[in-house]
Amino acid sequence: MKLPNKLFDYKESVFYDCVVLMKEIKDEMTIIELYKACRKKCNSVQSFFDALDVLYAVKKIDYDFERM
Numbered sequence: 001m002k003l004p005n006k007l008f009d010y011k012e013s014v015f016y017d018c019v020v021l022m023k024e025i026k027d028e029m030t031i032i033e034l035y036k037a038c039r040k041k042c043n044s045v046q047s048f049f050d051a052l053d054v055l056y057a058v059k060k061i062d063y064d065f066e067r068m
Contacts, residue, residue, distance in 0.1 A: 017050070
C-alpha cells in the first residue's frame with residue numbers, strides 16, 4: 001500500500017484511489033462493476049484492492065459476503 005510521502009505523489013497513493021472509488025460507487029454495486037467503472041482511473045489492480053480494504057476498514061463501504 002502506497003502512502004503519500006516525498007517519494008510517492010498523492011496521485012500515486014492509495015488515498016487517491018479511495019477518492020476515485022467513492023466518486024464512482026453506487027448502491028448495490030458489485031466489485032467487478034466498480035472495477036470496470038474505475039479501472040482507467042486507478043493506478044493498478046493492486047491499488048484498487050488496497051483502496052477497497054481502506055474504505056472497508058474505515059466503514060465507508062460495506063460488503064455483503066452472501067451476495068458476492
